[in-house]
Amino acid sequence: MATQRNLDETTITDAVVDQFAGTPDPRLKHIMTSLVRHLHDFAREVNLTEDEWFQGIDFLTRTGHTCSDTRQEFILLSDALGLSQLVVAQNHKRAPAATEQTVFGPFHIEGATPQPDGANIAESMPGDPLFVTAQVTGIDGTPIVGATVDVWHADAEGFYDLQDPNWSRDEMRLRAVFQTNTDGRFSFRTIQPSAYPIPTDGPVGEMLQATNRSAMRPAHVHFRVSAPSYDTLITHIFVAGDRWLESDAVFGVRSSCIADFIRREANETAPDGSKPPQPFYTLDYTFRLQPI
Amino acid sequence: MATQRNLDETTITDAVVDQFAGTPDPRLKHIMTSLVRHLHDFAREVNLTEDEWFQGIDFLTRTGHTCSDTRQEFILLSDALGLSQLVVAQNHKRAPAATEQTVFGPFHIEGATPQPDGANIAESMPGDPLFVTAQVTGIDGTPIVGATVDVWHADAEGFYDLQDPNWSRDEMRLRAVFQTNTDGRFSFRTIQPSAYPIPTDGPVGEMLQATNRSAMRPAHVHFRVSAPSYDTLITHIFVAGDRWLESDAVFGVRSSCIADFIRREANETAPDGSKPPQPFYTLDYTFRLQPI
Numbered sequence: 001m002a003t004q005r006n007l008d009e010t011t012i013t014d015a016v017v018d019q020f021a022g023t024p025d026p027r028l029k030h031i032m033t034s035l036v037r038h039l040h041d042f043a044r045e046v047n048l049t050e051d052e053w054f055q056g057i058d059f060l061t062r063t064g065h066t067c068s069d070t071r072q073e074f075i076l077l078s079d080a081l082g083l084s085q086l087v088v089a090q091n092h093k094r095a096p097a098a099t100e101q102t103v104f105g106p107f108h109i110e111g112a113t114p115q116p117d118g119a120n121i122a123e124s125m126p127g128d129p130l131f132v133t134a135q136v137t138g139i140d141g142t143p144i145v146g147a148t149v150d151v152w153h154a155d156a157e158g159f160y161d162l163q164d165p166n167w168s169r170d171e172m173r174l175r176a177v178f179q180t181n182t183d184g185r186f187s188f189r190t191i192q193p194s195a196y197p198i199p200t201d202g203p204v205g206e207m208l209q210a211t212n213r214s215a216m217r218p219a220h221v222h223f224r225v226s227a228p229s230y231d232t233l234i235t236h237i238f239v240a241g242d243r244w245l246e247s248d249a250v251f252g253v254r255s256s257c258i259a260d261f262i263r264r265e266a267n268e269t270a271p272d273g274s275k276p277p278q279p280f281y282t283l284d285y286t287f288r289l290q291p292i
Numbered sequence: 293m294a295t296q297r298n299l300d301e302t303t304i305t306d307a308v309v310d311q312f313a314g315t316p317d318p319r320l321k322h323i324m325t326s327l328v329r330h331l332h333d334f335a336r337e338v339n340l341t342e343d344e345w346f347q348g349i350d351f352l353t354r355t356g357h358t359c360s361d362t363r364q365e366f367i368l369l370s371d372a373l374g375l376s377q378l379v380v381a382q383n384h385k386r387a388p389a390a391t392e393q394t395v396f397g398p399f400h401i402e403g404a405t406p407q408p409d410g411a412n413i414a415e416s417m418p419g420d421p422l423f424v425t426a427q428v429t430g431i432d433g434t435p436i437v438g439a440t441v442d443v444w445h446a447d448a449e450g451f452y453d454l455q456d457p458n459w460s461r462d463e464m465r466l467r468a469v470f471q472t473n474t475d476g477r478f479s480f481r482t483i484q485p486s487a488y489p490i491p492t493d494g495p496v497g498e499m500l501q502a503t504n505r506s507a508m509r510p511a512h513v514h515f516r517v518s519a520p521s522y523d524t525l526i527t528h529i530f531v532a533g534d535r536w537l538e539s540d541a542v543f544g545v546r547s548s549c550i551a552d553f554i555r556r557e558a559n560e561t562a563p564d565g566s567k568p569p570q571p572f573y574t575l576d577y578t579f580r581l582q583p584i
Contacts, residue, residue, distance in 0.1 A: 061359045067356060211314070
């Protein structure tokens with residue numbers, strides 16, 4: 001047992017670890033022990049001052065106060081520090097043929113409305129039409145029937161519905177849940193997403209500004225694809241050619257998740273057979289799920 | 293420049309550090325770089341799962357939501373993880389003759405009422421009377437005249453005034469500010485403090501319970517002593533013999549800050565010349581300040 005008195009910046013670490021020695025759950029004990037050692041190593045390595053410590057306390061407090069039912073500033077902080085993508089990567093080792101996982105992000109909502117195949121999930125919203133056709137398969141290409149596909153994305157100005165201060169939960173926009181058909185396929189119509197900054201009006205935005213970092217994320221559509229016997233796939237499909245693909249503020253870009261959002265001229269035939277009177281985009285993508 | 297695409301749990305660290313490379317303030321750049329490396333090392337070392345990551349996000353969010361004008365749960369967390377005492381220790385190297393620094397804690401309030409020498413700061417509060425006589429000197433014993441001494445402590449049940457949900461700022465209890473006299477001395481009357489648990493009704497309490505840790509702190513009185521040309525001393529004086537001196541929940545005990553709170557019988561003569569009709573305690577202590 002390490003002494004618990006007269007602790008200096010070196011001896012205190014073993015003293016704190018000793019206080020966690022009686023943790024009943026061995027996993028929690030392992031995590032707390034490692035957390036304390038790394039937290040203390042950090043504070044010693046930079047020789048943290050009391051003013052800096054207090055700035056950290058204040059930053060965390062304001063980050064907590066920024067969190068609400070519709071905003072998760074701690075997830076945003078984790079994303080911007082690369083922790084989210086690190087955790088995703090180490091928990092989803094994938095066969096090379098499988099579609100890769102990326103960060104979940106803070107903007108998903110459970111309980112979006114189920115929609116029939118081909119639905120327009122951007123009814124009356126401004127933006128260039130986007131027609132998405134997609135298939136869900138195993139890594140060998142076998143279609144997966146009845147997979148559940150959650151879709152969500154930002155609007156043409158880069159905002160999610162829940163970022164609107166007047167938004168209420170019964171007015172979901174640019175969100176839907178689809179089921180794959182007997183060919184493992186689903187399709188929908190929406191609007192072309194745009195690149196956007198992560199929210200910069202809170203503590204995470206302050207951090208990005210103070211460190212001269214870009215807040216931009218390349219344009220993307222979020223997908224969560226789940227089916228029995230497969231590892232649920234949470235990913236984005238990024239727009240090929242986006243200027244922010246090499247500097248995503250949350251480190252989520254994977255080459256296998258970049259796809260061509262092909263621009264079509266007005267009056268060309270869209271995948272649903274219509275001939276939109278304005279230019280539009282098409283995306284065709286195959287999600288390959290990793291078996292469990 | 294590290295690649296910013298297809299990052300795995302190893303390559304992501306350099307990618308994130310690279311994004312902080314343009315930080316204008318070199319000190320902030322150093323801190324963020326070290327923070328990212330240690331945070332990532334922790335997540336890799338324990339192979340943090342997504343569920344555990346989310347439990348961490350939820351814990352931090354609830355810790356933030358527990359913070360208010362009168363409660364600082366992040367300081368409490370820092371205290372309970374030994375970070376606060378580590379930072380205090382590495383910022384206040386003291387000559388052996390100087391009184392040692394310990395944690396500030398979350399219960400201080402700026403702006404307590406100045407009181408004349410000898411004041412009773414526990415008027416009408418239940419508890420055993422305590423008479424404090426003290427001197428403030430340099431490390432060579434020279435009295436320091438006109439030092440400002442902030443005093444605060446918990447009541448006989450272990451609670452600070454601001455922990456009372458009905459408390460308002462104009463009803464400060466067991467707090468005062470004194471000035472040392474021409475001998476460098478000050479004195480006051482209060483009640484004997486008792487050992488107490490740090491607040492256990494929030495996330496920090498959950499952590500202590502889940503890890504089977506004691507929430508108890510040994511009985512103490514807080515002091516902040518400041519004078520021109522001396523390093524401000526923030527410390528506690530602990531009650532000798534307290535059963536929690538070897539397991540302080542916030543790792544703040546220093547042998548040089550343990551003092552005899554001597555029990556006296558009813559009708560003995562107190563330091564102020566009175567003869568209290570009930571048993572009482574006396575404390576005499578010399579604070580030795582480190583020159584800047």
